[in-house]
Amino acid sequence: xxxxxxxxxxxxxxxxxxxxxxxxxxxxxxxxxxxxxxxxxxxxxxxxxxxxxxxxxxxxxxxxxxxxxxxxxxxxxxxxxxxxxxxxxxxxxxxxxxxxxxxxxxxxxxxxxxxxxxxxxxxxxxxxxxxxxxxxxxxxxxxxxxxxxxxxxxxxxxxxxxxxxxxxxxxxxxxxxxxxxxxxxxxxxxxxxxxxxxxxxxxxxxxxxxxxxxxxxxxxxxxxxxxxxxxxxxxxxxxxxxxxxxxxxxxxxxxxxxxxxxxxxxxxxxxxxxxxxxxxxxxxxxxxxxxxxxxxxxxxxxxxxxxxxxxxxxxxxxxxxxxxxxxxxxxxxxxxxxxxxxxxxxxxxxxxxxxxxxxxxxxxxxxxxxxxxxxxxxxxxxxxxxxxxxxxxxxxxxxxxxxxxxxxxxxxxxxxxxxxxxxxxxxxxxxxxxxxxxxx
Numbered sequence: 001x002x003x004x005x006x007x008x009x010x011x012x013x014x015x016x017x018x019x020x021x022x023x024x025x026x027x028x029x030x031x032x033x034x035x036x037x038x039x040x041x042x043x044x045x046x047x048x049x050x051x052x053x054x055x056x057x058x059x060x061x062x063x064x065x066x067x068x069x070x071x072x073x074x075x076x077x078x079x080x081x082x083x084x085x086x087x088x089x090x091x092x093x094x095x096x097x098x099x100x101x102x103x104x105x106x107x108x109x110x111x112x113x114x115x116x117x118x119x120x121x122x123x124x125x126x127x128x129x130x131x132x133x134x135x136x137x138x139x140x141x142x143x144x145x146x147x148x149x150x151x152x153x154x155x156x157x158x159x160x161x162x163x164x165x166x167x168x169x170x171x172x173x174x175x176x177x178x179x180x181x182x183x184x185x186x187x188x189x190x191x192x193x194x195x196x197x198x199x200x201x202x203x204x205x206x207x208x209x210x211x212x213x214x215x216x217x218x219x220x221x222x223x224x225x226x227x228x229x230x231x232x233x234x235x236x237x238x239x240x241x242x243x244x245x246x247x248x249x250x251x252x253x254x255x256x257x258x259x260x261x262x263x264x265x266x267x268x269x270x271x272x273x274x275x276x277x278x279x280x281x282x283x284x285x286x287x288x289x290x291x292x293x294x295x296x297x298x299x300x301x302x303x304x305x306x307x308x309x310x311x312x313x314x315x316x317x318x319x320x321x322x323x324x325x326x327x328x329x330x331x332x333x334x335x336x337x338x339x340x341x342x343x344x345x346x347x348x349x350x351x352x353x354x355x356x357x358x359x360x361x362x363x364x365x366x367x368x369x370x371x372x373x374x375x376x377x378x379x380x381x382x383x384x385x386x387x388x389x390x391x392x393x394x395x396x397x398x399x400x401x402x403x404x405x406x407x408x409x410x411x412x413x414x415x416x417x418x419x420x421x422x423x424x425x426x427x428x429x430x431x432x433x434x435x436x437x438x439x440x
Contacts, residue, residue: 005054008047009127012118013134015040016411019180019404020141022168022336037407041114048117074421077119079372082365084112087311090358094310103311103357110401110410111369118414119421131415132187132384136206138408139184142167142177143213150216157333158218159271165216171334172342173403175395178214178222180408182391185210186229190384193237218272225394233387236378285327290348290398292326293318297352301359308359315345350396376420385419388412 019037087107094100122128146165149155156164156171169176185207192204214222234242299321300309309317329341347353354362370393377385392412401409 005047005050007127007130008044008051008117008121009123009130011040011044011047012121012131012411012414015044015114016131016134016138016408019408020138020168023170023173023404033404035404035407037404038109041109041117041407041410044121045113045117048120052120074119076372076376076421077116077417079369079417080112080116083362083369084108086358086362086365087111090307090362091311093307094313096310096313096316099316100310100312103313106401107311110406111366111413114407114410115414115417118411119418122415122418123422128415128419131411132191135180135408135412135415136184136187139181139210140206142169142180143184143210146177146181146213146216150213154335155216157331157339162334163216164218165213166334167213169404170336171332172337172340173405174332175219175222175399176403176405178217178219179395179405181210181214181217182222182226182229183388183408183412185214185226186233186387186391187384189230189233190237190387193233193383215269218269220272221395221398225391228394229387229391232390233383236381236383236386286330288325289327289330289344292323293344293347294349294352296322296326297347297349297356300356301352304356304359306359307361308355308357311357314347314353314356315343318345346400346402348399350400353400373416373420377416380420382419385416389416 015037018040019035021036023035084107087104091097091100091104118131122131143165145167146155149167150163150165153162155162156166156174158164164171164174165177166174167177167180188203188207188210192200192207195203211226214226231242231246234245296318297314300314300317303309327344329343331339332342333339347356351363351366354366358365370389374386374389374393376382377389392409
């Protein structure tokens with residue numbers, strides 16, 4: 001415990017790595033699922049509180065105590081306060097406070113407590129490397145498991161075949177692996193741009209390799225989010241480089257589109273890629289259900305415009321507001337959980353979920369939090385932070401928090417906050433290219 005207090009970033013790294021433990025068979029009727037990573041996140045918060053208090057106790061003079069506290073918890077951490085406040089108001093205004101209380105606690109864990117704890121834990125370049133390395137390690141492990149699943153037919157079911165890579169998260173957290181792998185790709189891309197020589201080749205090569213399991217995840221949203229986030233990383237690092245990459249990408253896309261046999265790929269990956277262009281004109285059932293859930297969330301918000309219906313109440317109110325074409329659930333199948341009918345208990349859009357359950361106050365608080373961090377990341381020229389936040393912001397358009405991988409999202413938000421609150425002058429995490437210390 002004493003070692004963790006000296007280097008609390010190890011607790012953050014352990015929290016990330018513990019999400020890779022196989023979840024085992026899950027019972028959808030059991031309600032809240034508490035994982036080993038959730039327990040580790042609570043330990044991380046406790047360690048962060050201990051470190052913050054110890055910092056004040058070792059500086060008895062008021063002026064020095066204030067300076068020490070601000071060094072441990074920078075003023076930019078206040079960007080998390082509106083999120084906590086809006087969620088608390090929504091819970092108190094909820095017609096069913098007891099139902100909303102667990103949702104409020106979960107919101108605090110994901111968007112306030114764990115990010116704040118990571119901010120306290122990541123104090124220098126070594127801490128940044130520890131947490132970033134844990135995210136890359138988790139991405140590599142999940143990607144390896146996902147590739148094995150796709151090759152051996154032991155993944156989640158897609159088109160009647162168990163070929164969808166989902167890592168250790170299983171079919172019940174279908175987006176978990178894609179998210180963790182995307183974090184790893186972006187961190188390695190930022191490192192490859194910052195480093196030189198053999199380390200650059202290794203980082204960029206690792207990022208390219210991680211794109212393989214991401215493709216095998218068959219997640220259209222993750223592909224698009226990673227593409228946009230990668231461009232953000234390139235733009236923050238060098239606008240000229242970003243422009244060249246965009247031009248080369250456009251030229252390659254034109255050649256592929258006009259080349260012989262284009263559009264005739266019969267495999268699952270090709271069909272999944274081609275379906276991106278038909279999500280509006282000819283949506284499949286999953287996309288159609290998502291549109292129906294978005295409409296449901298909007299209808300709930302219209303009846304509760306300011307403070308929402310209360311945290312965790314979307315599932316309770318769904319049937320009263322949903323259009324008739326909404327499916328009763330989503331079919332999932334993998335070797336561990338078997339075939340299950342997974343109920344659609346959220347709108348699969350974080351912004352609309354927040355709007356329906358916390359109203360305009362909650363959405364404004366979440367938008368201000370993410371928007372402020374994005375602005376700071378771009379202003380301070382921190383490519384890793386800008387890319388991670390761009391991916392998360394886009395991911396929230398088609399997904400929300402839930403499942404074992406949610407804890408990783410919390411740690412990522414905390415890492416981003418630490419990078420923008422204490423912008424690094426050198427290294428993979430940020431800094432202008434001219435300031436890079438290539439000797440290290």
